[in-house]
Amino acid sequence: MEKKYWVPALEKANDVLQMISVQPSKLRLIDLSNLLGINKSSMFSLLNTMETLEWVVRETEGTYSLGSKLGFIGNAFFKQFSLIDRFRKEAAVTKHTIQETIQLAKLEQHEVLYLAKEEMPSPVRLASEPGMKLPAHVTALGKAMLASLDNSTVMQLFPQEELEPCPTAHTINQRSELLTQLEIVRVDGYAFDLQEAVMGFCCVAAPVHDAQGKAIAAISCSMFQHEWEQKRELAQREICALAARLSQSTS
Incomplete structure (x- = not known):
């Protein structure tokens, strides 16, 4: 492994933790020092820091x-x-209720990272696959999670008023417009993508919260635009319900 940008102190801390994990409550400072070849003063500093961080406990x-x-x-x-x-377990049921593919993603800075999807058979396959990333502002998933952040944090993620080049004519291209939409999402509890990521497709998404109320992920349902008017309320209701169930299971 190349160690061009290596931090030796972190490697030593890792070695200490590995050693303690193998022999918990058995090794003293002098034992760790001898076993790992780290002098006592350096070992004292490592253990003192890790104890303060609650990585280790001194018995x-x-x-x-x-x-x-x-x-x-x-x-x-x-x-x-x-x-x-x-x-996967919950969405496998919900996808049959809506008869559409359901996706799970998380926010990584200003992008959405797709984690999983439960797919319904369709002649057209959604381009988004687990591991793929898209700009957060073009997706319902991204807006559902961005809405959990305050405006100052969103502005740090999008430092320019002009957003990334738009994939469609319907995509938000101004940060101020994004902030306005996020205010609506905060009130409604869900977000829409109306042909903003892909022409001809609409989407609804809702956030998944942890026990502290932080949005740790989001789920969405995408469908053809011509089906949207028929299924919009059903999809919105089912996606919000699924997000609520997943949120309860993380607490």
Whole structure:
């Protein structure tokens, strides 16, 4: 592995955590120092910092065990995958109610990262696949998640008034217009994409919240524009209900 931009202190901290994980509550500072070949003063600084960060806990006998913060981070790691699993289970039912494909995504800076989708058979396949990214402002998914942020944060993500080149004639191209739409999304609790990402397709999306109320993802349903008028209310109702169920399961 190339170590051109390597941080040695982080590597040492990782080695310490690995060693403690193998022998919890058994190793003292001097033991870790000898086992890892790190001098005692450096080891003291590492352990003191990690203890303050709650990465490790110093026991009464002077030995160390892993701290609660690592448990929180580990739980968050596995939760992101369990969300996908829960999405697949729940969306597999909802897609048959709406008779349309349902997608799951999360926000990464000013873009939407697609995580999963439950697909209905169709002669036209949605271009968005897990791992694909699109500008957040052109999608209902992106607007549903951007609405959970305050305007100052949104403006940091989109520092220019002119937004990225528009994929269609209906796409928002001004930041001020985006901010206006986000105010509506905050009130309604869901967002629309009316032929803004792809001509001929409309979409509704709703955010998925964690136990603290933070939008950690969003789900959406896309369909042909000519079906939109017939299914709009059904799709809106079912997507909001699905988002609510997924939000409850993350708390």
